Amino acid sequence: MDSHGWDAPEMTTTAQNLSTIDAATTRLPAHEVIYRQLRDLVLFGDLAPGQAVTIQGLSERLGAGMTPVREALRRLIAEGALEFQGNRRVSVPLLSADNISELILARQWVDPHLTLRATERATLGDLDHLRALDDQLDVAITRGDLRAYLELNYLFHRRLYEIADAPILAHLADGLWLRFGPSLRVVCGRMGTQNLPDKHKAMLEAMHARDAEAAARAIREDVIQGMEQVRHSLEQSGALR
Amino acid sequence: MDSHGWDAPEMTTTAQNLSTIDAATTRLPAHEVIYRQLRDLVLFGDLAPGQAVTIQGLSERLGAGMTPVREALRRLIAEGALEFQGNRRVSVPLLSADNISELILARQWVDPHLTLRATERATLGDLDHLRALDDQLDVAITRGDLRAYLELNYLFHRRLYEIADAPILAHLADGLWLRFGPSLRVVCGRMGTQNLPDKHKAMLEAMHARDAEAAARAIREDVIQGMEQVRHSLEQSGALR
DNA sequence: CAGAGAATAATTTGATCATATTCTGGGCGC
DNA sequence: GCGCCCAGAATATGATCAAATTATTCTCTG
Structure with missing residues (x-):
């Protein structure tokens, strides 16, 4: 997944200090x-x-x-x-409405596709891991911890990509996250962590039942819901931010 | 399209000397x-x-x-x-069979989509430009000029991406070309420039008629045909190269 | 004594930095 | 408002250090 070889970057679950040298x-x-x-x-x-x-x-x-x-x-x-x-x-790039549309389009294709593959390949351990991440996500949401929500949501999807075992597509998907990351933060910061999209439950059930199509549909809804909120919030506030 | 700002790179139509400083x-x-x-x-x-x-x-x-x-x-x-x-x-990366499959999948989605958009936006001048490129392509093929074929074929698709006016998707597509470029050369070098895929004529007709769906179908076939040849040639010769 | 293997030396190549140079953008005077 | 000048930031170089690969030697065994 990491196109530069080295081991997977450890995720910092809490805010990190730039001057901290691990x-x-x-x-x-x-x-x-x-x-x-x-x-x-x-x-x-x-x-x-x-x-x-x-x-x-x-x-x-x-x-x-x-x-x-x-x-x-x-x-x-x-x-x-x-x-x-x-x-x-x-x-840091400013996203135009057109840019957002492209991102939505791309994620609408790549995320479900990776989910399809992931469903076929996931071990029970993988499913447990995803479930655990999703549980932590719920905690972050109810606690109103925006930073944790953003990190865990990313981790959840990223884990999905890894399970799908398609490095090139995963790299594509990762690139998309980088593009809307800054705007996502702005939008979520404005709306709070309540009514954030989380179709993960339905997706996990489908994966458990090995219903790849259903899982892909669920993740597609999750993606659309989240991205459309960004689009909407962006259109409302003129350019962005 | 170029994520690094500066003007578009001038395409070198002939082989270039590395030590030549333009x-x-x-x-x-x-x-x-x-x-x-x-x-x-x-x-x-x-x-x-x-x-x-x-x-x-x-x-x-x-x-x-x-x-x-x-x-x-x-x-x-x-x-x-x-x-x-x-x-x-x-x-330079070696492509596995799985990698090729991913690339085919991705191009199968992104190229038609960009063609769809390009068809809606293309001016008559754009169409002329594409036709001119395709004519040069024909010359390269009959002349057996592999290098020119590769460059012109890329230029043709790239121009299509530019017309589509979707910078993020175009950047994605460009990345895919970079991944299969080396293998494409090897495969084409082995097969000669005859019976190389060129559904461009059909695509141009469809674009001219503003039949976006048909244009997208044509480009999809072009992509599949070309990429499957790479896949096939690669599977035959063990790993690659 | 010959050869396989490990340990070591030598060379190649990557990583980083301090520094010099070039370029951009803004401010000042005209 | 236009053009020049200057501060600051980016670009580029070569030196230096560190890591890794390759070559070499040495030793131990059969």
């Missing part, structure tokens, strides 16, 4: 560490849409040289998580 | 130039699947420092054009 992570190259930190920052909306990002700023903030930072940025830009603004300037 | 391109940053050169090298199969790529080697070969090369590599790796082999080594 001792266990020290074995990884600096550019990889920077990449993951920045990636999470984008994915969970810690960087607002439109916000500018400077190499030297990050370099100082993270206590690293500029070469690793530069590499991490190139990677994120190539993945669509950040945007190169022609004149050597980098920022 | 004077007109000098305005572009070195890492961008390197990226485009490497990208074309991958896209048109000048780098064989499995072949190793070293930073310092490219650095000397292209007469640039290692930082720009490094950045270009990170970008290509993020796009799936190159592969990071865990132990800090980079190579």
Whole structure:
């Protein structure tokens, strides 16, 4: 899944401090560490849409040289998580209504497809794992913990992708998450964690019954519901944010 | 389409010399130039699947420092054009049968969809442009010019993506091309340029008649036909290459 | 004594940084 | 408002360090 080889990034379940250098992570190259930190920052909306990002700023903030930072940025830009603004300037992309439509379209295809595959391949252990994630998700929702909701929701879908065992499609799907991450945070922040979409229960039941079509349908509804909220909220507030 | 801002890369219609530094391109940053050169090298199969790529080697070969090369590599790796082999080594990916299946699946969805949109948006000028490209393609095929075929075929589809005006989906589609480029070259090199797929005529007619569905069907067949040949040729020769 | 294997030395290549250079954008004066 | 100048940020280089692969040697066994 990780196109850059190394072991899976450990998910930070709580807000993380940028200056915290994980001792266990020290074995990884600096550019990889920077990449993951920045990636999470984008994915969970810690960087607002439109916000500018400077190499030297990050370099100082993270206590690293500029070469690793530069590499991490190139990677994120190539993945669509950040945007190169022609004149050597980098920022978090603003999503247009058209962009959202494209993202909805793409996820509407790729997520159900991966779910289909996942249903065929999932072991009972996999299902338990998904259920556990979903339970934690419920807790986060009732507790109103937005950050935890965002992370767990991503983790849930990501786990699904891994089970599907289709690295290229999973990489595509991951790229989509990076693109709407910042806006998702903004939208959810405005609506609170109540009535957030969660068709996961229905999906898990279908997976358990090995009804791949039903599981795919459920995830499709989950995706549509979530993404349409973003679209709607975005259209309402003019451009975005 | 280009996620990194700058103007569209000029397509090299003939084989290009790596050491040639285009004077007109000098305005572009070195890492961008390197990226485009490497990208074309991958896209048109000048780098064989499995072949190793070293930073310092490219650095000397292209007469640039290692930082720009490094950045270009990170970008290509993020796009799936190159592969990071865990132990800090980079190579051109080998495609497994499963990978091919994923690529076929993805293109089967994204190419028709972009064609649908392109048909709705294409001006008469656009159609002329596509027709011109397709004519050149015919010339390349009858002449047996493999390299020209590969470049023109890519250009044709890419132009289609641009007309569709869906940057995110187009970026996805571009990424897919990068993944099967090297293998495509190997397969075509083995079969010659005869009986290569070209459903472009039918597609252009449909586009001209504004029959989006028919155009999408035609492109779908074009994609399937081409990709299945890769799959077949790959399965026959064991792993790949 | 020959050869397989492990340990080690040597070389190649990647990772990082400090620094020099170039370019962009904004402010100031005209 | 237009053009010049300057601060700051990005780009690019080469040196340095670290890691890994490859080559070499040494040892132990049959």
